[in-house]
Amino acid sequence: MLKLSVLALTVSMSVAAFAAPQKNEPIQPIEPAVVTDAAKVELGKQLFFDPRLSKSGFISCNSCHNLSMGGSDNLPSSIGHNWQEGPINSPTVLNSSLNLAQFWDGRAADLQEQAGGPIANPMEMGFTHDLAVGVLASIPQYVQSFQDVYNTDTITINEVTDAIAEFEKTLVTPNAPFDQWLQGNDDAISADAKAGYKLFKEVGCTACHNGPAVGGNSFQKMGLFEEYVTDNPAEGVAGLTGDDLDRFKFKVPTLRNVELTYPYFHDGAYWNLEEAVDVMARLQLGRKLDEEQISQMTAFLKSLTGEQPSFAVPMLPPSTAATPRPVPFEKLAE
Amino acid sequence: MLKLSVLALTVSMSVAAFAAPQKNEPIQPIEPAVVTDAAKVELGKQLFFDPRLSKSGFISCNSCHNLSMGGSDNLPSSIGHNWQEGPINSPTVLNSSLNLAQFWDGRAADLQEQAGGPIANPMEMGFTHDLAVGVLASIPQYVQSFQDVYNTDTITINEVTDAIAEFEKTLVTPNAPFDQWLQGNDDAISADAKAGYKLFKEVGCTACHNGPAVGGNSFQKMGLFEEYVTDNPAEGVAGLTGDDLDRFKFKVPTLRNVELTYPYFHDGAYWNLEEAVDVMARLQLGRKLDEEQISQMTAFLKSLTGEQPSFAVPMLPPSTAATPRPVPFEKLAE
Ligand code: HEC
Ligand code: HEC
Ligand code: HEC
Ligand code: HEC
Ligand SMILES: [Ca+2]
Ligand SMILES: [Ca+2]
Numbered sequence: 001m002l003k004l005s006v007l008a009l010t011v012s013m014s015v016a017a018f019a020a021p022q023k024n025e026p027i028q029p030i031e032p033a034v035v036t037d038a039a040k041v042e043l044g045k046q047l048f049f050d051p052r053l054s055k056s057g058f059i060s061c062n063s064c065h066n067l068s069m070g071g072s073d074n075l076p077s078s079i080g081h082n083w084q085e086g087p088i089n090s091p092t093v094l095n096s097s098l099n100l101a102q103f104w105d106g107r108a109a110d111l112q113e114q115a116g117g118p119i120a121n122p123m124e125m126g127f128t129h130d131l132a133v134g135v136l137a138s139i140p141q142y143v144q145s146f147q148d149v150y151n152t153d154t155i156t157i158n159e160v161t162d163a164i165a166e167f168e169k170t171l172v173t174p175n176a177p178f179d180q181w182l183q184g185n186d187d188a189i190s191a192d193a194k195a196g197y198k199l200f201k202e203v204g205c206t207a208c209h210n211g212p213a214v215g216g217n218s219f220q221k222m223g224l225f226e227e228y229v230t231d232n233p234a235e236g237v238a239g240l241t242g243d244d245l246d247r248f249k250f251k252v253p254t255l256r257n258v259e260l261t262y263p264y265f266h267d268g269a270y271w272n273l274e275e276a277v278d279v280m281a282r283l284q285l286g287r288k289l290d291e292e293q294i295s296q297m298t299a300f301l302k303s304l305t306g307e308q309p310s311f312a313v314p315m316l317p318p319s320t321a322a323t324p325r326p327v328p329f330e331k332l333a334e
Numbered sequence: 335m336l337k338l339s340v341l342a343l344t345v346s347m348s349v350a351a352f353a354a355p356q357k358n359e360p361i362q363p364i365e366p367a368v369v370t371d372a373a374k375v376e377l378g379k380q381l382f383f384d385p386r387l388s389k390s391g392f393i394s395c396n397s398c399h400n401l402s403m404g405g406s407d408n409l410p411s412s413i414g415h416n417w418q419e420g421p422i423n424s425p426t427v428l429n430s431s432l433n434l435a436q437f438w439d440g441r442a443a444d445l446q447e448q449a450g451g452p453i454a455n456p457m458e459m460g461f462t463h464d465l466a467v468g469v470l471a472s473i474p475q476y477v478q479s480f481q482d483v484y485n486t487d488t489i490t491i492n493e494v495t496d497a498i499a500e501f502e503k504t505l506v507t508p509n510a511p512f513d514q515w516l517q518g519n520d521d522a523i524s525a526d527a528k529a530g531y532k533l534f535k536e537v538g539c540t541a542c543h544n545g546p547a548v549g550g551n552s553f554q555k556m557g558l559f560e561e562y563v564t565d566n567p568a569e570g571v572a573g574l575t576g577d578d579l580d581r582f583k584f585k586v587p588t589l590r591n592v593e594l595t596y597p598y599f600h601d602g603a604y605w606n607l608e609e610a611v612d613v614m615a616r617l618q619l620g621r622k623l624d625e626e627q628i629s630q631m632t633a634f635l636k637s638l639t640g641e642q643p644s645f646a647v648p649m650l651p652p653s654t655a656a657t658p659r660p661v662p663f664e665k666l667a668e
Contacts, residue, residue, distance in 0.1 A: 049402050058413045063392075068383050068650045075662050079392045083417035085663050260652050272655045310646050316402045318594050321606045328409050329419050 026206040027214050029179035030095065030256065030306055033170040043145045044167025046314045047160060053132045054125035055081055057326025061118065061164070065093040067309060070260025071171065076268030077232075081126030082330075088234050089268035092261045094309075095254050097169040098213040104250045104266050105237045106219060111165035116157055129157040134324055136160065141317030173257055173306030181303070189303040196300030199293055204285050214255035214304060222248045222266070225286035228279075232267035259302045273298050360540040361548050363513035364429065364590065364640055367504040377479045378501025380648045381494060387466045388459035389415055391660025395452065395498070399427040401643060404594025405505065410602030411566075415460030416664075422568050423602035426595045428643070429588050431503040432547040438584045438600050439571050440553060445499035450491055463491040468658055470494065475651030507591055507640030515637070523637040530634030533627055538619050548589040548638060556582045556600070559620035562613075566601035593636045607632050 035041055047053065051060040064078045064086075065071045071092035073079075078086035088104055096102065102114035118124040119132050136142045137155050146155045149163065178197070180188035189197075200206060209215045219237055222228045228248065237246035250266055263269065264276040277297045281287040289297065369375055381387065385394040398412045398420075399405045405426035407413070412420035422438055430436065436448035452458040453466050470476045471489050480489045483497065512531070514522035523531075534540060543549045553571055556562045562582065571580035584600055597603065598610040611631045615621040623631065 051400070051403075056413065057409055058397075058407065066385070067647055069385075070652070073392065074653065075391055075660060079390065079662050262653065271653075271659060274655075308649050312644050313401055313647050315642050318404070319408065319596065319605075321608075325605060326409060328413050 026210040028212045030174045032174045033172050040149045040166045044163035049314050052135045055127045056328040064090045070257050072261050080124040084123045095256050099216040111168050112161045115161035115164040138323040171309050176306035178303040192296045192299035193303040196296035208252045215252040216254040219249045223283050226283045230267045259305045360544040362546045364508045366508045367506050374483045374500045378497035381498050383648050386469045389461045390662040398424045404591050406595050414458040418457045429547050429590050433550040445502050446495045449495035449498040472657040505643050510640035512637040526630045526633035527637040530630035542586045549586040550588040553583045557617045560617045564601045593639045
């Protein structure tokens with residue numbers, strides 16, 4: 001417990017240093033996105049929705065990070081190329097720009113580095129960077145957009161991932177009821193939510209879930225007081241470092257929009273927020289919460305659902321005679 | 335040839351009877367959608383995008399009729415539940431309200447009847463109507479929407495398909511360059527497109543492709559002058575009637591937005607519009623077009639690309655503790 005309290009103290013001190021006019025709290029409001037290059041964002045949006053970045057021509061980023069459903073797929077583990085079962089739960093892309101690193105184990109430094117991963121992952125989009133770039137280069141409207149945005153005739157994976165990342169940076173969800181409350185509107189959240197937030201701080205959740213994203217800014221061991229029992233073989237950061245101390249260390253997920261990002265935890269084993277809260281209190285803090293406390297905490301967590309990104313369904317430019325054809329079924333590849 | 339000429343004559347006569355102020359042509363402009371019940375359309379839009387109408391929780395109507403890509407999936411045959419290969423090419427949902435019946439063989443009378451099909455089709459969404467309705471009934475916002483729109487506490491598949499159909503009726507694509515030309519703007523299409531349209535009428539394409547949808551209003555045999563060679567076992571209308579005369583009779587597809595709905599024909603065997611034009615002229619009219627003619631005809635067909643439906647990506651209401659969970663992988667069903 002000592003370790004955690006010290007952590008909590010550090011957190012609230014650093015928050016104090018950045019204190020805004022609003023309430024001085026360990027959680028800060030989400031800032032709306034500032035779009036500096038609208039054409040780049042638009043291009044990134046098309047790419048995010050374009051299934052031609054996958055081998056099958058069927059799977060886009062939006063397949064697993066569905067922006068109609070809080071930026072994830074609401075499945076325990078994803079369905080990838082050829083209906084392969086993914087190894088881990090798909091995190092939301094909402095507010096992912098606020099993460100200290102990307103992926104559960106943080107193995108990508110930022111959104112651009114991350115975006116190259118799924119295209120070439122045989123379990124996800126099952127393609128290669130060269131083939132994906134080849135598809136784009138065969139489509140005049142894309143060539144024109146890359147020309148306009150990057151002033152280049154030659155598309156490479158760098159521009160592709162840069163544009164996707166730029167789009168993802170716009171996927172923030174400001175103005176949640178909780179943010180309105182933080183900014184002084186006392187009626188923005190219910191009495192239950194207020195009690196839940198008080199509890200959230202008191203029992204120590206804010207040690208790990210803090211900042212504007214209410215998480216996303218540290219790696220922590222899952223299962224401090226009790227072991228987390230799961231079939232999922234993911235090792236967390238230890239999978240990268242080989243260090244046994246890093247076993248089961250995962251990036252603390254954002255709790256923004258957590259109402260929408262079920263099922264919960266890296267294995268997607270818990271469907272109900274109430275259950276996830278109970279698990280967290282027991283495993284991370286050694287606390288057994290009663291039903292009322294869980295219900296209040298859940299009311300608070302639901303007040304973190306912000307304004308979802310709203311934009312028109314993007315139109316994708318058509319393929320041409322020169323566009324390599326998708327390979328949805330292996331026999332076609334022969 | 336006689337049969338076709340008579341048909342062409344009948345068509346142009348019936349057009350004359352409905353002549354509008356615009357040019358008296360066998361093709362008429364697409365009318366914009368008239369929305370009489372915006373709440374119903376909005377509900378239908380959510381359902382169209384909701385993968386929870388499928389067993390896996392992964393496949394929505396929009397997966398195979400992607401409104402970012404002209405309302406189809408741009409695959410020869412669709413990827414369905416469990417990555418099963420579909421039997422036939424996915425037609426566009428754009429302007430499908432103008433069809434005399436739905437499906438290649440017309441086995442559904444209208445959009446509402448059609449919409450029940452894919453949900454319960456084991457090759458497509460792999461679900462049942464009862465389970466799909468059960469999912470919706472567990473989600474308070476959906477219950478509220480059905481209450482508001484249909485004034486009922488009990489959701490049935492009828493309201494579900496009615497709302498989807500109502501949304502689909504809005505998916506028309508008015509104001510194509512060709513329509514602007516029809517309405518008197520002489521510069522709306524290129525000289526090539528004009529020459530292509532002249533040819534389209536002269537050689538007899540308008541016998542089958544006419545009316546506002548440039549098709550969709552009759553069933554015709556594929557392969558009148560030459561047999562259409564394909565691996566695809568689909569029999570067309572004969573599959574329904576058992577009548578050998580109906581073998582290879584398919585609903586004539588709309589040529590609206592045909593630039594976007596590659597690959598072509600019921601088996602999706604042709605990727606390039608030029609090739610499809612060549613096949614049609616040879617097989618349906620016994621004509622071998624030269625390269626210039628094909629290119630002009632293609633320019634005309636591309637002038638049929640209309641304004642694509644534009645709306646914000648719909649937000650789907652979250653599942654609850656009562657919502658039956660998706661079954662993406664069979665082992666979870668055990
Ligand atoms: C087949 C499913 C699938 C597809 C397709 C997919 N993702 Fe992911 N995504 C995942 C999963 C699963 C993870 C978590 C992987 C991990 O942490 O090891 C993830 C992680 C991420 C993350 C990190 C989020 C975080 O909080 O750590 C981002 C950002 C992301 N994906 C964006 C994208 C983009 C951009 C694309 C398309 C180029 C894409 N994804 C395609 C399933 C998918
Ligand atoms: C010591 C760090 C730590 C503390 C304290 C902590 N959490 Fe977490 N939280 C995590 C980590 C790490 C994960 C991800 C674990 C995993 O997925 O295996 C997580 C995941 C969650 C999730 C699931 C999010 C998702 O999208 O999957 C919820 C909800 C949650 N925490 C709520 C809470 C609540 C409520 C408390 C206090 C009762 C709390 N946490 C305390 C580190 C912590
Ligand atoms: C797995 C792919 C897939 C899914 C999912 C799917 N469709 Fe289809 N759709 C098809 C295919 C393939 C056809 C053609 C079948 C045939 O004609 O026999 C079709 C036909 C249609 C047609 C008829 C169009 C025409 O011109 O005849 C409409 C309308 C339609 N679908 C709407 C929907 C709706 C609404 C949903 C969701 C409830 C849906 N589809 C889900 C693949 C799919
Ligand atoms: C006798 C009727 C008939 C005539 C004449 C005809 N078509 Fe067709 N057309 C069809 C039918 C039926 C299909 C669908 C065949 C199939 O998919 O197997 C079709 C399909 C098409 C397609 C593919 C559409 C798609 O989305 O798959 C194109 C393009 C097309 N026709 C263009 C033309 C052109 C150009 C001409 C004149 C050179 C023409 N057609 C003449 C009946 C006709
Ligand atoms: Ca999740
Ligand atoms: Ca097609």
